[in-house]
Amino acid sequence: MTDPADVWRGRVQDHLDAAGRPPVGGMADWEVFPFEREGLTPKAMGERVVPEPDRSRGADACGTCKALARDDLVLHTGDRLAVIRPGGTSTMFVANVVARAHERLDDLDETADEELGRLVRRTYRALRALPGVGNVHVCKWENGGGHLSVNLLARPLGVLELRGSNLPVWADMLPDIPQDEYDARAEAVRAALA
Structure with missing residues (x-):
């Protein structure tokens, strides 16, 4: 064949x-x-x-596993999944729907699939409701690390260059927003997901 x-x-x-x-x-x-x-x-x-x-990493070298151990980065905990944020961002907000255990999308069962759908939808809505957000982009780049992460990136309202699939490229070139602003938005997202 x-x-x-x-x-x-x-x-x-x-x-x-x-x-x-x-x-x-x-x-x-x-x-x-x-x-x-x-x-x-x-x-x-x-x-x-x-x-x-094999590009996978063990849980001891996984940045997502490390973030799950930090209360300040965990926005919501579900049965099998959680919502976390990175420590900083140049966009309005970034949230990641991740597996609570060190596992890939392939490892989820039907119940976890349903939870994933609900959490992506709820997180999307929470980010979309933040002041100054024009849109929220949803994507998945697992890149062999071994840990499921569905990324939600909030684009600033009116910044049309950041539309679409090049948002992560732009975000990499732009300065991080002030930490206090990011932390305040995290509290709003945490409250929306509660």
Whole structure:
């Protein structure tokens, strides 16, 4: 049987330049793209790596597990899941719906799936209700760390550059909001989730 990922890679290979780089795509023309097109150079695509290397971390090296142990970062605790926040952010607010145990999305049962849906919805609404929030983006990047985290990022009202999938890129380049503002918003979110 033909490997679908090999077929995909073959199609992509035909579009790469001599250095193995794809052309700059249409995303560079989006008004929310955080970089100028001129001078932008995509990285060369590497070879496929199969099997993929294990990128998981044990609970002792997991940042999410460490955050779950800090009362100031835990906003809500459910049966199997919790809502936490990182220590700082450059956006209006960031909350993560996470597993209370060191487990992935694949490990959840149907009851936990239902809890995940409810907590994402409730957290979305709590962030959306914060003053100055234009929208809330919901995404999941597990990246092999071994701990489920569904991220909710609150975008500042009227800051249109931060719309869409480039919000995390913009957020990485912007300064963190003052800690006292972030902490006050955390209390509002904690109260909304209670």
